[in-house]
Amino acid sequence: MEEIKIFAPATLANLSCGFDVLGCCLDNVGDEMYIKKNNVNQVRITRITGQVLPMETLNNVAGVAVQALLENLNSTQGFDIEIDKHIKPGSGIGSSAASSAGAVYAVNKLLEEPFTIKELIPFAMEGERLASGNAHADNVAPALMGGFNLVRSYQPLEVVSLPSPPQLRVVILHPLIELKTKDSRSILKQSVYLKDAVSQWGNLGALISALYTEDYELLGRSLEDKIIEPVRSILIPFFDDLKKVALENGALGFGISGSGPSVFAMCKGDTVAASVKEAMQLFYQEKGIDFDLHQSEINTQGIKIL
Amino acid sequence: MEEIKIFAPATLANLSCGFDVLGCCLDNVGDEMYIKKNNVNQVRITRITGQVLPMETLNNVAGVAVQALLENLNSTQGFDIEIDKHIKPGSGIGSSAASSAGAVYAVNKLLEEPFTIKELIPFAMEGERLASGNAHADNVAPALMGGFNLVRSYQPLEVVSLPSPPQLRVVILHPLIELKTKDSRSILKQSVYLKDAVSQWGNLGALISALYTEDYELLGRSLEDKIIEPVRSILIPFFDDLKKVALENGALGFGISGSGPSVFAMCKGDTVAASVKEAMQLFYQEKGIDFDLHQSEINTQGIKIL
Numbered sequence: 001m002e003e004i005k006i007f008a009p010a011t012l013a014n015l016s017c018g019f020d021v022l023g024c025c026l027d028n029v030g031d032e033m034y035i036k037k038n039n040v041n042q043v044r045i046t047r048i049t050g051q052v053l054p055m056e057t058l059n060n061v062a063g064v065a066v067q068a069l070l071e072n073l074n075s076t077q078g079f080d081i082e083i084d085k086h087i088k089p090g091s092g093i094g095s096s097a098a099s100s101a102g103a104v105y106a107v108n109k110l111l112e113e114p115f116t117i118k119e120l121i122p123f124a125m126e127g128e129r130l131a132s133g134n135a136h137a138d139n140v141a142p143a144l145m146g147g148f149n150l151v152r153s154y155q156p157l158e159v160v161s162l163p164s165p166p167q168l169r170v171v172i173l174h175p176l177i178e179l180k181t182k183d184s185r186s187i188l189k190q191s192v193y194l195k196d197a198v199s200q201w202g203n204l205g206a207l208i209s210a211l212y213t214e215d216y217e218l219l220g221r222s223l224e225d226k227i228i229e230p231v232r233s234i235l236i237p238f239f240d241d242l243k244k245v246a247l248e249n250g251a252l253g254f255g256i257s258g259s260g261p262s263v264f265a266m267c268k269g270d271t272v273a274a275s276v277k278e279a280m281q282l283f284y285q286e287k288g289i290d291f292d293l294h295q296s297e298i299n300t301q302g303i304k305i306l
Numbered sequence: 307m308e309e310i311k312i313f314a315p316a317t318l319a320n321l322s323c324g325f326d327v328l329g330c331c332l333d334n335v336g337d338e339m340y341i342k343k344n345n346v347n348q349v350r351i352t353r354i355t356g357q358v359l360p361m362e363t364l365n366n367v368a369g370v371a372v373q374a375l376l377e378n379l380n381s382t383q384g385f386d387i388e389i390d391k392h393i394k395p396g397s398g399i400g401s402s403a404a405s406s407a408g409a410v411y412a413v414n415k416l417l418e419e420p421f422t423i424k425e426l427i428p429f430a431m432e433g434e435r436l437a438s439g440n441a442h443a444d445n446v447a448p449a450l451m452g453g454f455n456l457v458r459s460y461q462p463l464e465v466v467s468l469p470s471p472p473q474l475r476v477v478i479l480h481p482l483i484e485l486k487t488k489d490s491r492s493i494l495k496q497s498v499y500l501k502d503a504v505s506q507w508g509n510l511g512a513l514i515s516a517l518y519t520e521d522y523e524l525l526g527r528s529l530e531d532k533i534i535e536p537v538r539s540i541l542i543p544f545f546d547d548l549k550k551v552a553l554e555n556g557a558l559g560f561g562i563s564g565s566g567p568s569v570f571a572m573c574k575g576d577t578v579a580a581s582v583k584e585a586m587q588l589f590y591q592e593k594g595i596d597f598d599l600h601q602s603e604i605n606t607q608g609i610k611i612l
Contacts, residue, residue, distance in 0.1 A: 021508040152512035152528060153505070160512050160524065191497045194533070199459070201507040202327040206458035206466050208514040218466065222458060227500070 003036035004109050007304040008102025010087045010294075011094035012170060012264055013138040016225040016255035017203035023094075023138040024148045026170060027299035031085050031098045032306065033062075035106040038078040043067055050085035061096045061127030062103035069104050069123040073114060079107055088292070091174045092262035097139030100127025105144060105303045117144050117302070122157060132259075134185070139258065146302030148211055164298040165214040169273035171251070173280050174262040175237055176290040184259035187231055196226045216252055216268040223253025223266060236261045237289055242280060249279040309342035310415055313610040314408025316393050316600075317400035318476060318570055319444040322531040322561035323509035329400075329444040330454045332476060333605035337391050337404045338612065339368075341412040344384040349373055356391035367402045367433030368409035374432040375410050379420060385413055394598070397480045398564035403445030406433025411450060411609045423450050423608070428463060438565075440491065445564065452608030454517055470604040471520040475579035477557070479586050480568040481543055482596040490565035493537055502532045522558055522574040529559025529572060542567045543595055548586060555585040 009030040013023040031050075038044065043066050045055045057063035062081050070077065081103055087095040101124040108115050115123075124140035141149040141159045148162035203222045210219035233239040233256060242263060246254040250272040251265035265280065267273040277295050284291050315336040319329040337356075344350065349372050351361045363369035368387050376383065387409055393401040407430040414421050421429075430446035447455040447465045454468035509528045516525035539545040539562060548569060552560040556578040557571035571586065573579040583601050590597050 018507070018511065020504045021511060150508065150511045150515065152508045152524075158512075158527070160515050162515060188500065190500055192500050192503055194494065194496055194498050197498055197503040197506065197533075198326045200503065201324070201510045202456065202458045204507045204511050205324065205327060205456045205514045206464070208511045209456065209466050209468060209518075212515075212518040218458075221464070227503075 001110050003034070004106045005032065005034045005306040006102055006106050007306055008033055008098040009143055009299050009302065011097055011139040011142045012172070013094065013258040014228065014256065015207070016223040016229065016253065017200050017207055018150070019225070019228050020136060020138060021151045022148070022204070023142040024164070025142040025146045025299040025302055026093065026172070026294070026296040028296055029087065029093065029172065029294045031083060031087055031102060033084070033099070033102045033106060034082040035103065035110065036080050037110055038080045040078050041076045042078045043070070044078070044080050045083070046080040047082040048085060049083070051089060053085065053089065059130070061131050062099040064130050065100040065124050065127040066103045066107050068126040069107055069115070069120070072123070073111070075111070077111065079110070088174065092256070092258035092260045093172060093174065094139035094143060094258065096127055096131035097124065097143050100124040101140045101143035102303055109305070118159065120144055121159060132185070142302070144302050147298060147300045150208070162208065162211050164300050165211060165216060165219070167216065167269050168298050169267045169270060170296050170298070171246070171265040171267060171273055171277045171280060172257060172262055172294040172296070173242070173284065174292040175284070176292065177237070177261050184232060184235065187235075188228065189231070192227050199226050220252030220266065223255055225255055229256055232256055232260055236263060238283075238287055239263065242283060245279050245283045246276050249276045251276045307416055309340070310412045311338065311340045311612040312408055312412050313612055314339055314404040315449055315605050315608065317403055317445045317448045318478070319400065319564040320534065320562065321513070322529040322535065322559065323506050323513055324456070325531070325534045326442060326444060327457045328454070328510070329448040330470070331448040331452045331605040331608055332399065332478070332600070332602040334602055335393065335399065335478065335600045337389055337393055337408060339390070339405070339408045339412060340388040341409065341416065342386050343416055344386045346384050347382045348384045349376065350384070350386050351389070352386040353388040354391060355389070357395060359391065359395065365436070367437050368405040370436050371406040371430050371433040372409045372413050375413055375421070375426070375429040378429070379417070381417070383417065385416070394480065398562070398566045398568035399478060399480070400445035400449060400564065402433055402437035403430065403449050406430040407446045407449035408609055415611075424465065426450055427465060438491070448608070450608050453604060453606045456514070468514065468517050470606050471517060471522060471525070473522065473575050474604050475573045475576060476602050476604070477552070477571040477573060477579055477583045477586060478563060478568055478600040478602070479548070479590065480598040481590070482598065483543070483567055490538060490541065493541075494534065495537070498533050505532050526558030526572065529561055531561055535562055538562055538566055542569060544590070544593055545569065548589060551585050551589045552582050555582045557582045
């Protein structure tokens with residue numbers, strides 16, 4: 001295979017009680033990437049549409065992720081990478097993760113799969129390190145693996161795949177204000193109250209249980225965040241009101257997507273998701289703030305070949 | 307029914323990464339209780355063997371738990387409670403929880419079950435409040451419900467029942483030094499580092515997943531505690547060495563049982579458990595410290611009628 005075209009999905013990290021450890025993969029929100037071998041022994045970003053992003057290989061998240069993979073293999077094979085960005089950088093739904101994960105997935109395919117999908121995660125994390133200063137895995141793991149994923153440990157890296165209850169739907173609202181992951185991370189406190197931490201891990205444990213038992217109501221009750229949300233939600237216009245609107249219209253839970261400013265409402269079934277989406281849309285339109293809005297199933301496949 | 311005799315099991319709370327939220331129920335370690343209706347409209351502790359404990363109803367954990375249940379029902383029925391204590395108070399394997407949970411279970415049976423088992427938890431928690439100053443549920447819930455239980459929330463109380471991988475075995479070593487839950491709790495810091503909390507909830511999430519998938523190795527790797535164990539283990543003689551002995555002999559994981567001083571080794575299968583038990587026994591004998599030692603399956607039933 002000389003070339004490949006893929007869909008690189010957006011992802012939802014943190015999920016309220018799962019800060020820095022939990023993420024899930026979205027469908028019908030994502031980038032398209034076209035990657036082909038070249039014969040100049042270089043990784044080149046040859047085209048980016050949709051967004052203005054660095055074209056230099058080592059300043060581009062896809063570029064550094066592929067370089068990391070090739071260095072591990074001692075390979076001198078070159079690749080040309082084209083990216084049609086549909087996920088806006090700084091939105092909080094894994095824009096950099098989609099590009100990093102998509103690039104290493106495609107290159108691995110073109111090299112006849114020297115790595116398993118799971119083994120690609122550390123290479124994609126190098127893109128995250130470039131984007132945010134922190135090589136986190138809670139977006140790249142679900143982008144690559146699909147479904148829900150838990151990062152149990154970073155030293156050594158261990159990612160646990162979790163089941164996805166089939167009726168789960170996600171509504172994502174992205175207020176069109178830019179919020180850099182670095183900035184959003186810098187406002188967090190380095191210490192937390194033990195009692196809040198206990199409440200957080202009680203909720204996370206229950207959320208994991210709910211994924212296995214398909215207990216949608218328990219899942220909703222578990223989407224509670226006493227540590228990060230109270231701090232970060234201040235940066236998101238009308239967060240508390242929007243949460244109220246989503247929950248009043250039947251959402252199971254509501255929280256900040258990744259480091260924001262996007263927010264998510266988790267819903268059971270298409271009908272509820274559609275009315276939550278409409279209510280959130282109406283509320284934000286009234287406030288006069290520009291936004292993007294998505295409704296998605298959980299993508300259990302991850303990256304898709306087009 | 308006028309009288310009932312029950313087995314009230316010991317329990318293992320916290321389980322390393324699940325401080326204050328997780329517990330499981332043990333088998334063949336526990337108290338026996340004999341409870342009968344009386345016609346003097348009073349709850350009386352009529353006999354306690356095996357340990358010296360308060361006989362006054364309102365100073366006895368079983369007494370206050372039963373009083374709380376009866377007050378909720380506005381019942382004036384009296385009961386005589388006899389307890390054969392086989393679990394030593396202050397051991398860290400739920401001595402007070404066994405008495406509280408056993409008493410409310412028995413009284414509920416004698417009253418023809420006005421409450422479900424789950425509804426008995428708050429009454430049993432009143433016994434815990436008396437014993438430790440803190441109405442925690444991570445021992446009484448597994449004592450009543452059997453198996454593994456997660457306390458998602460206290461306000462309102464929500465307990466989630468979890469599956470028990472069938473080959474799990476627990477070895478418990480109780481160094482015969484007394485450690486009051488109150489004292490063991492007072493040495494904990496009220497604040498923790500966010501990065502340690504993240505690591506803790508990553509492990510707890512993975513542990514819950516491992517219970518569902520019966521992934522014993524993952525369960526073992528998840529039994530890690532960066533927050534409580536480093537502080538509390540100082541109070542337990544030769545903790546680090548004993549942990550090393552258990553792990554070297556094949557234990558999946560090792561940690562402090564409840565607030566200590568008992569420690570537990572989680573093992574896969576009877577054979578491994580037996581050799582871990584023997585190695586721990588030899589090590590502690592060499593050190594010249596008195597101890598009790600138990601090996602148990604996970605008790606998925608909870609309290610048993612004898």
